[in-house]
Amino acid sequence: MSQPPVARRLRVLAFDPSLATQLETAIINQLTLHVKWEELDKGPIGEYIEVIDYDPASGVFYEPVDLNHRYLLAQDGLQPSESDPQFHQQMVYAVAMVTIQNFERALGRVTFWSDHRVRLDSGDYVTQFVRRLRIYPHAIRDRNAYYSPSKKALLFGYFPVTRKDKDNVPGTLVFTCLSHDIIAHEVTHALLDGVHPRFNESTNPDVHAFHEAFADIVSLFxxxxxxxxxxxxxxxxxxxxxxxxxxxxxxxxxxxxxxxxxxxxxxxxxxxxxxxxxxxxxxxxxxxxxxxxxxxxxxxxxxxxxxxxxxxxxxxxxxxxxxxxxxxxxxxxxxxxxxxxxxxxxxxxxxxxxxxxxxxxxxxxxxxxxxxxxxxxxxxxxxxxxxxxxxxxxxxxxxxxxxxxxxxxxxxxxxxxxxxxxx
Ligand SMILES: [Zn+2]
Structure with a gap:
């Protein structure tokens, strides 16, 4: 039996969808990421991540992408598309996994998500292992994306553009889950929380600022x-x-x-x-x-x-x-x-x-x-x-x-x- 491949190649947007419509940047706006090979279920759901595409504002579950489909294996995943929720699922998975890989390569060990702390009736706390981070690409209809330490989840928002200027067309939907930098930033918050859960306690002015800065540093580099x-x-x-x-x-x-x-x-x-x-x-x-x-x-x-x-x-x-x-x-x-x-x-x-x-x-x-x-x-x-x-x-x-x-x-x-x- 042949060996599994080393990596799964997946296409993502390099910047944001807006740049694909600008002549100067259209050519470089697509990247193919090499994600370490792992067995995946539809979602995608792998060892570290579970993408759940439920949109509460519309009450819709979007069909989860099957990255094992032979057509997708043969052409580096779905083609980038703003209007295809399955491409959104593919993109959050690929960028999040590359961020995790960078952490594991630097730290020389596997990474873990922060434990769930559960309060017992006796008043004591027990910790529960969290196997997978949940990612909701269309969680909120809002100009926001965030990591929730209590849900152990990343929640990405989307919203219509209201401004009208040379860069914006009113009514266009902006999906925060289609920004490489926002995804990498939010996953970094979760990874940092896994190493240092007490960095959520703002005991001096640097603590929260550090969380934000570190997430920006990782997405930038x-x-x-x-x-x-x-x-x-x-x-x-x-x-x-x-x-x-x-x-x-x-x-x-x-x-x-x-x-x-x-x-x-x-x-x-x-x-x-x-x-x-x-x-x-x-x-x-x-x-x-x-x-x-x-x-x-x-x-x-x-x-x-x-x-x-x-x-x-x-x-x-x-x-x-x-x-x-x-x-x-x-x-x-x-x-x-x-x-x-x-x-x-x-x-x-x-x-x-x-x-x-x-x-x-x-x-x-x-x-x-x-x-x-x-x-x-x-x-x-x-x-x-x-x-x-x-x-x-x-x-x-x-x-x-x-x-x-x-x-x-x-x-x-x-x-x-x-x-x-x-x-
Ligand atoms: Zn942040």
Whole structure:
């Protein structure tokens, strides 16, 4: 008998459906994800996830998709379609599984969902193992998507667009379950809850902000790990990821349709008075002014993103030197396709390393009362265990970037700092 395949290939939307209707982005809006092979029931229902497509607002159960159907196996799943609920089921399954895979690869172990706590008549609590996270792609008719720690479920909303402008047509339905970034963000909340259930207790201003920021960091760097998107973006930005590009505008359609710019987008930069996008400059006092979870979390995202940009700049310096004969300035016009490919490969490796460093850190964080400084300490300590030499200087880059944003580990003495910087 032959061996089962290594992966199941499934098509998803790379960004949001809105981008498929814009000429510039239509070509790259489809991705094929490689999901580790597992036996699946209709739903899909696998080892980690159970997709239940009940829409309470309409009282409808949508027919669950059968990803084992031979037609779907032969053509990488259903074709992306906004109007097909079965494609929505396929997409939430595929993106959620890739996020889980990234966690397991970084942590070097299997992941678990947080236990159910059940109160007995005696007043004592017992815990019950939760095998599968439930995902409801059409749970609410609302501009919202969230992880419910009590239901152990992700609930995605959908809503009609009411705004009318160049990006929106009134009446169009927006499905939050069709946004790669929203799915990855919500699954990360659930995965983090599985490791640290007490991060739901807001014992200091950083705790809730950390949950939001960490979910954004994972969705952002997971997106950067898809080389086909990177190559296209690098070609457009001529290798300079600090200029405006799609990757830094996550949850784009969601932000446009709700009339608010996404928190993550603000984390990386904003438009100035002339409507020109500018990267956000580090501010060591920002934490003293921002206490709302999203705004405060944006500071942590910005610190990690800056570390990534510095690492990418280090790793791509030789390629720029070769391409510019040492002058540092590229000739006008499109960059060579070979250069775009090599730069995107470097950027994708850097993004993956940053993603892994951030995920690995959660096993090194305190179980309660986390601060951004604790997270930095977790990143550095975990990476010291993983790569004791730090030949690439990534740890120094993280410390520098976090310091520029005013983030330091708690109770650190000068002696500690010395060890911290040397190792
Ligand atoms: Zn969130």
């Amino acid at each position: 997971q997106h950067f790990s898809y080389p086909e998107i990177l190559e296209d973006q690098i070609r457009r930005t001529r290798g300079d990821l600090e200029t405006e590009n799609l990757l830094s505008q996550l949850a784009q359609q969601f932000g446009q349709a709700t009339g608010r710019s996404g928190a993550l987008r603000d984390a990386l930069g904003t438009k100035n008075q002339n409507n020109k996008w500018e990267p956000r400059q580090p501010n060591a006092h920002a934490l003293e002014e921002s206490f709302a979870p999203h705004a405060r979390g944006a500071i942590l995202v910005a610190a990690v993103f800056r570390a990534f940009l510095l690492i990418y700049r280090l790793e791509s310096a030789d390629l720029f030197r070769i391409a510019t004969n040492g002058t540092g300035s590229l000739p006008d016009g499109d960059i060579h396709p070979d250069l775009a490919r090599r730069l995107s490969s470097e950027a994708s490796i850097c993004a993956d390393r940053v993603l892994q460093m951030c995920i690995r850190a959660i096993d090194y964080c305190p179980p309660v009362d986390i601060t951004f400084g604790d997270f930095l300490r977790g990143i550095i300590t975990a990476d010291m265990d993983y790569a004791p030499e730090d030949e690439d200087g990534y740890r120094i880059v993280f410390i520098q970037s976090f310091r520029e944003w005013g983030i330091h580990p708690r109770k650190i003495t000068r002696g500690h700092l010395k060890t911290f910087l040397i190792v």
